[in-house]
Amino acid sequence: MSTSPFRRGAVTRACLLALAGFHAASPVSAQGVATDAELAPVVVNGTAIRSGLPANLPGSTSSKTAEQLREQNLFNPEDALQYAPNTTIRKRYLGDRNALIAGRSFGTLQPSRALVYLDGYLISNFLGRFDAPRWNMISPEAIERVDVLYGPYSALFPGNSIGTTVAVTQRAPRGFELSGRLTGYSQHFEQYGDADDFAGHQTSLHVGHRFDSGAWLTADVNHQDATSQPMQYATVSVDPATGVFAPPTDSAPATRVTGIVYDTDPKGLRRAVFGASGGAIDHTRQDTVNLRGGYRFDHDVEASAMAAWWRNDTRMRNRSFLRDADGATVWSGKVTDGTNTFVLASATFAPSARDEAHQQLGATVKTRRAAGWNASLVVSDYRILRDTNRQASNPDPVAADGGAGSVTRRDGTGWNTAEVQAVWTPDAGDWTGGRHTVALGAHRNAYTLDNTVATVEAAGDWRGDGGAQSQYYRGRSEVMALYVQDAWQLNDDWRVTLGWREEWFRAFDGEQLGAGVTVGYDSRRLQGHSPKLALAYAPSDNLLLKLSLGRGVRFPNVEELYNGTVTAVSQTLSDPFLKPEVSDAVEFSAEQDWTHQRLRVSIFHDDVKDAILRQSTTDPAVCKTTAVAATTYTCVQNVDRVKTTGIELAWSAQHVGWRNVSLDASLAYTFHSEVTANANDPAMVGKWWLRVPRTRATLQATWRPDERWMLAAGYRHQGRAYNDTANLDTHPDVYGGVSRVNQLDLRGTYQLTRQLELALGVNNATDQHAYQSHPYPGRTLFAEMRFTL
Template structure:
């Protein structure tokens, strides 16, 4: 892991001089300026970035981690949580310094500058599926809203993934497998995953280059959820009303839930075990018109077929599986609903396309225009109304369709890289840009006579659109030999329109509305010595509500209970004081940070209305303060032994919340007070290496009043304490073989759902 600070107006862009595939924003700097990057080639980022960033390159990732899905590259980054519940999870969410994994709109994710963040819903994860692990050349993580160049959704964390570009005729083939051993509530099994990737590309003498990528994945999850019944505060399970004999059963398990109350566990339910088959195909083309003007574009297609199943623990006297009905284990009587163990299937077809035209002058003015579009061509989830063995023959259910939803993004940008004695005095690096994006959600729920068929009458519709247009400017001003001030401002105009929700007999059409936000930025950097940099950064950012946060609601009889269509934008006022020292053996960095967020958007129990409802509202004020320490040591006294380590201490507190007063003074949800990762790598030569990582995250709460104090159980947000290992061999040129174990100690951890157990990993790669 490489930690990079960039306080100098054009220092980092010096590292780009020898990068032949730079992004439109890439510029070169005055040759007299010195880079402060530690052992790291640059990517397509702002060369005058006024914030802390952390980088992992392709070589580091292959040496240190078992990478099965693209988001795995983030799991050991400072102050980060990746809610990847299993390999193939389409809901792998990001959590950062001051926000949780259920606040997806505070994490901005791009691929080669193209938008991957899916802000259609509150819990929609970035579209990681458009990337194959094999094509990632580096991953950069940026912290806080300190750069004017990035949209308001960067108030938490910005993740920039850079993929490969061919220098000649080249390609690679990769195969990876996993075998997970998982044991919980007496249900023990192995779950296996397979993935294959192929890349091929060439750069022709004409200036044309191309890259083709295909990726196939077949994966099966461990059980994701369980059907439970909770006892009362006295610890007793009330006998359900109704007559009829209860079927005697065995197999019901008991434990203590997140709130400290006893509960009964009946089996893995709600489509607990998810078998997915995913395919990605991507074509990327580029053309160099001359030495300074180039264009590139891509088209990608992703498909997923998901089939789920459940497992009941209950057995009758004859040993037959019991799926529902009135049951007793001799101690308690329960009624298990017919749909408690109902499976579902999901079919998805997504497409994305993008194009960029840019100039690459060595200095002076450069420009770029970039556009992309993401479309959900098909997304159908079919939900059965009865348990697995009965659902196999059909029966009533429902279906949820999101066909036609999607998002678009456009960026226009011009940059100026200074030259000594120019019209700026050689002291100003300028960036001016225009950004626009829009999101459209169309979600229909239908009642189906046969759940295997999505046709049927509509029971609920949710839809709407949001749009943002932003103008921004930034000036990195080197006003003294050792000082740089980076000043920026971003003006954003947001609109919501066509919001609607319908159920039989009732409809809500919401009027359009608009909001504006100004986000000033200021960073002051000082090179106190050749090996020491200090920087103070301040920035404001605004994150506007998503379509689902505004308009999605629930139907209660013939009435619609909605979220707040007048949600205010989240406004973050952030500070960071960073100090970094670079040594011949590595680097050390310390960052003090504060993020003070007004009107945080969250789903909570609303006590300000009667009857009380749970809906998405604004939380008055949440403040996070913390200390982040990062170290990179290239030599630990033994030849070939190195270490990357980070640890963060933070306190995230709810200071104001008029809607739900019991939460005031409590910890914000899903932000641990301590988290960190340490990786030791031993590489005595070019032929092989061994790495071991210890990853830790402290206890967290899912409830705003912190009442879920029993956190290390299913249904809670638990501690994480896991060890990963990897052994990499390079027997001959172009060939890599790797074996590893993730969660070697088989730590049982949860983000509501269980994280994977001990997982064996094997990988083979051949490149030419």
Template sequence: MFRQPEIKPVAAAVGAVLAVLFSQLAVAQGVATERELSPVVVADGGSYVPLDPTLPSSSHSVTRKELQNQSFVNTEDALAYAPNTTVRKRFIGDRNANLSGRSFGTLQPARGLAYVDGYLISNFLGRFDAPRWNIVAPEEVARTDVLYGPFSAIYPGNSIGTTVAITTRTPDAPEASARVLAYRQTHDDYGLKRDYGGDQESVFAGRRWGDLSMSVSLNRLAYESQPMAYASASATSANVAGLPVVSGAVLDRDPSGKARAVLGATGMQEGVQTQAKIKLAYDIGKELQADMLFAHWRNDYRVSNETLLRDADGNPYWRPASGSSAVNIDGQRYTVPAMPPQRGEDEHVQFGGRLRTTRDVGWNHSIQVSRYQMDTDSLRQANVSDPFAKGAVAGSDTRRDGTGWTTLELQSTWTPAQHLGHALTFGYHRNLYELENRVYALANWHSSANRGAETQSYLGKTEVQALYAQDAWRFHPDWVATLGLRLERFRAFDGAQFAAGSRVEHDDRSASAASPKLSLSYALSDTWLLRASYGRGVRFPTVSELFQGTVSNNSIYNNDPDLKPEKSDAMELSAMRDTGAGNLRISLYQDNIRDAIYQQRQDVGGVAVNTVQNVARVRTRGIEIAWQAADVLIEGFDLQASAAYNDAVTVSNPALPATEGKRFPRIPRVRASLHGSYEHGPWTASLGIRHSGRQYGELDNSDRNADTFGAVSSFTVADARFIYRFGRQASLALGVDNLTDERYYVYHPYPGRTLYAEFSLAY
């Protein structure tokens, strides 16, 4: 039944001392957000109590119990079956697992927001930087909520796509759990067949002592990835006189249909990630709570490559460290690219706190602050291919040390004592993103100790300050009108680039935006809820979109310090039904985006020139159907299913008219998923199927050859899992992801069939 839910805090709030110490810091969720995201309760018999009808947008929620019945190796796996959502997880431990949703693709990470216990983990710094999922251990996740579209004034303009709110475990009684997992993947592509594997160990513990509660989580992941890319070349002539004759190249066609030779596999990562987090919460008084957290993540890894070429004696052939790089392949002249190895070292920390009041009715206030900082972020690369890089050869070191973001959220809410009335929210938000990306020459690429001159750099800062207000007005027992307004002020400053011996200082700039929101909900009956929503969202450019311009091998990346912000006018009509054992949602939506920010690519003399530009207008229309239910037909059988049709079109693009009328990149026409689990006694078996339809990687849709490296494939993937529980304390799980060993690509190859075994203990 759709009724006013009980308000329960997701976590205790930030310490007053931290609020003073970190007054420049930041984040997002507060007491108003928690009112919107009331807990999904699994009642006796498995029936679900739906979310608050004052929630102005469609949503999807998944609990820890449901996550335990699916493949859940990394935190982002919680979104695997979220309706109309894709996570570009290229391998277990991928630090760039980008989101994609209704109206945005995986190359537009700034259109998604991600929070953990209200702390912002969205990385709006690099072009392909995903939310920092790695800062959260899967063992500590209690629940995940997904919100669609820019319909709430509480969230920043980056919510024009999808907002993910992760809640971690906060024990009231002594609680502990541990998990050990091992996995193995077989990957067979372009003639290279290898096994890749790893292991993961997790521990979580927490308890409460009177007014004080504490939880600790530890996680270690040793991982290996399949190749992330392939080195390729095109024939340039038939003049092969005097060139070394090599074999082993795999001839195929690139995404646009042009002939090419694949010469080697690149980007195979191997490393160890460790994560540690401590959370403290304290009830200062009956109606005053404080909390704080500190999280640490470290990643040490290396990147290697594999040549497919063989010389006349059958030995591996690499591009020479010096001299000619041309070879004779089947009577045609090819230039072998360098495949340099890399070494990476990352050490990131996140800390923050919150202070708030927790009255059931009347006024509540909160202040929340946080900082995410990259203490060390280094990627060293040799100047030559793998076999020639074992000695003390020259290279480069790309560093982002000190980069990070800070946020501050001040919020006040009013909750009426009666069923009818106004639920008010007022707030102030500030975020500051700071980027320092510097490239140094190395005399010996194995160590940063001999760092030489700076060869490239791009620097800059962006700041958004916002005032917002929202009123969820229940003016009738069956009607709720939610009205909101967000006023934002954007500033970009201290932007600079250095390359080819010259430095460019960019002018500071600023912009303002107003984003109105309106939603109307009607409880048609005890089981049906209807809602119409409109929202404007303004997404300002990121630091890298404004200031990052680089030259790398055969690619040039041009930035634009004068980019306009993206402006989204979104509408949604939804019908939701509480079935008693679950819920059904049907949503129609349209998203008109003006000045969409996208990286447009052109080939100029064999060099890929990528330019970040505004696309004048992009329109997405679609329909979503999502269903969750417990005890379907028989007791113990739970099912969730979703299907979505998206029609995303580039309506106007004066910068590249050939793209007009074409489908917008990386948004498939059809997304669908199905996940069922059956529990009988100590046994649980589950099967999930995920489908993504045809999509393109280029704005002009010229990449018509979809099932090849560099393209964006359609796919249908099945995952299975079996669990046996030894009482309430221990369980053993066996699973397989990509059951049919589907070979598919998102430019990079996705993983092949992956087997895993997992043993868990809980107290």
């Protein structure tokens, strides 16, 4: 008689609990995890080791280890997710500080549906428009592994887990360690006949030591210098009603110019392009220092702490295509090419500069008993010590001498979290028969946002700190939660996991200043209920079937409630009465293990009520505003109901064909992702949900012909998606659209000595143009040197 997988110990628990398309490695701990006894083992080459996510997780996961990440071109930490199943990382360029996550049923317009933890400390940034997780706190050289959890099926995670949860783990030393790497890159980028080369480099150093006492210390430093390709362009499209460009209303003479480029916009309308604008070319210098330490007080109790700092110095410039009769660059004013006439505002090609300094502190205390009760306490604080964004009002040549502009500050903004958790893992001989594993805990997170804008007059200097305060928005939010989860082994083949998470949300101190008028908002209190249920059945030693159901409640963040920014060309409208978005999700998965292969198939359905959508448009009616002086409008609204159904496959294989070949592949197909009800905008009903593609796929192949060489290839595919609520963007493969992505990446490494490794690589080897509104990078060449002592 065969042995049930639920009775096979650590190795088989891995097959049942790590629903990963990739292999895993090395010990870590994640937010909501009390002890190593609760960490899910994962198998690598027949050895059971610890995963970065809790055991008995109801939903699907995927994982990558540091060793696997060396098989791809990794410049920034978020590159670790490039090949994660059914995942999009909107990374505009190497060194981008704003790499957003999109998943099964949400796009990069809903960044608050993604949770990211670093060693159990929250680095998700829910404070600003399109603010991505603070990847910058992670040194790439320190990454031990990355784990991804799909959907709101675990009671251990907050409501933002309705999309994707990422746990990044940094390595702790086993003795003395010293390693580092130097990476350089260069890309050739061409768009609208304008071509240039953009380069950058990064240096990382990791040093750590574990003392005989059991105490350990690490220090990681990282420096990068990167320059982006042009990320946005100044454009004007024809009037859709007339099919012609609207003529200027004034009678002033126009400057005759060359260089205007015409193309077709995402909605199929003829468009004029004047140059790379809005701070299109971003030169950023970033430094990260990450200090960590830990100590085991006795066999059962240990503590660890982290202190990290990140600094960023950014200068953003522009590039006009326009030239007058003398060949001089034209940056603003009334221009004509002899056929059409346009007016370019002074701020169209205005540069900007940003200076940031962030800090994160965290501490963890936990017990490690093999059975019985264990407990943990995790606290963290993320603080923006300095954030000054200086924006000129005049084009680059004029702004170089000072003049009008604005200064936006977010100093003191940040968040803090605290979680206490207890886990009961009974002994096999107790009255339960060892069949229950119970986790219960309390969680709190609090966000503080303070965004002030000072206006610098023409006689001043936008590059300085002067100017009178003209706008601000500020506010706070807090979420308190209690949760319980029980993984109950009914018998050798069946397990049921029951969970409940109760959350209380409070928003308060909301206030706006604009146009000389101050508006205060009453505090709000909301409550969310999140039941969870999963049933797992193992009909054979190597097959696991699992049905998972869960509700997640994602409360609006501070910026969505209170942002009311107005500039010379744009207006942002928030909604202090936003409802929370509630996701009722279900997943059925099957995972089959063979000697050298693993296949996971998951069918999922997400039903989201009151989905929170941020959208930008040139039509003020979409944002329900009567202020029509701006050229772009951004607003946040609830969408009554959105339903998404799809299927996901993740496959990995070792020793395929040749002995040292490994393959990893994923394929996701979304049957539908559409708005099924929306009283606020009935025209959206029946339309596809924004930035969710129908297809995503990845393929990685790695060949190690001997101990010194490694050759790898990776392919990333994403189908087209919509960026317009009415799905009118039928021409997506252009700037401003959400295009198809089909990109091939290559990498080769050579182990020169035991201590020194050299690597060459290329991303987007075929130089395929692709867009997520902004252009993605062109063909990018990498060179890397890595040492380990």
